[in-house]
Amino acid sequence: MATVRLAPVLRSSVGGSKQVTAQGDNLTEILADLYQRFPALKEQIQPEESLSRFINVYVNDQDVRYLQGLETSVGPNDTVILLPAMAGGR
């Protein structure tokens, strides 16, 4: 099972957890597993076919846009990070 870490704004969609595990061999499968258990995540991360343009997804520390996108393979020891844009500075 891969580890999925969520940015604070996404945590309410998974019952407040900072980190969950998910099953799958690539990013599409990992996300499908998450959406099944936490349906609210889908609207934020992938409302349509592609990933939202304001959320960056990293496998380990690499942006999947520069790996194989949704086809990026994810091993059981990998960490997926879901990181939306943050603006707060005040």
Added chain:
Amino acid sequence: MGDASREIMRQARKQISEWTPSQVHEALANQHEARQDEQEIVLVDVREKLEWNEGHIPGAIHVPRGYLELQIEEAVPDKSKTVVLYCAGGVRSLMAGATLKQMGYANPISMSGGFGSWKGSGLPFVQPRTMSEAQAKRYSRHLLVPEVGEQGQFKLLDSRVLLIGAGGLGSPAAFYLAAAGVGTIGIIDADVVEESNLQRQILHNTQRVGQYKAESARQTIEALNPDVKVITYIERLDESNVARIIADYDVILDGTDNFPTRYILNDAALIANKPVVHGSVFRFEGQLTVFKPYEGPCYRCLYPEPPPPALAPSCAEAGVLGVLPGIIGLLQATETIKLLLGIGEPLVGRLMTYDALAGEFSELHLFRDPNCPACGEHGHPEDLPTYADVCAMPVRS
């Protein structure tokens, strides 16, 4: 000079060659063409600091004779080089030459007649920029750091940094940049100080509630360091003023609280080719990176679009642990100083995140998007949406 002194001089003359100022000048001119690391002659001024400050030979290294044994090996590590020493009249340099010989330097030379004779022959000299006594004391801990030193401190004093916002991130950043002696600090902020700001915005205080933040920031900074010139802009950054305001600055520190300003700033900074040190905070977590135009990704490479209002925490008064912007703002200040001094590895193409509850820093790799609408090959940063409707309601910080 007593007999013993004369004897020391006589012994020194036996082992150390002397060159006249015009011989030194000629030798330096002949090697002028060579690359610095290939140059065979190193010129060392062994006079006291005050004498050096009144004028020295261009290109000379300053190692006062009192520190010669302690500092020369760091200043001139290659002992095979010809080391030309000079003082005011040619006596101290001769004795310094004998010391270098003892330390294993192959060819120390003393310039006869010293700087006085050099100057008297009409040869060129420079008067270095000097620090006031107060500055030398204030920045003494910087002067001791080789990567900063006196030249670095002058660089900081000549630098201009613009802070977007005098809030949670801007407060600690401005405070420490001012302490470090960044000579000009611009602050743009149209808000006034509110009581709810004081949990983290340490530039302000209880007496200043109701004052413009930019003005309050000015008072705090000027009280801390009179070397710093503060320029305030009591306005909001928008398309109409951004180019004019950022034009005068070397580095921009982004401590805003909303997406439209971040996009407006990104595009204008690309056009003006100014680095932006970016930071943001939310509850217990913060992130920062450096957007250096065309060397690394820009904000639009990272986030091509802002989130919808429901997912944009800045619009929703999400709350933040008061010390967190202190940490992220100071990391921004640190990156700013690195950029100004040109030292270290700036956080270009790397996003650093900090999770206060976990006590964890992590780093994510960022890439420049070749198809970025702002900085990509066919990008047009002057003509992009800035999503002003994302935070249509004014944000209360």
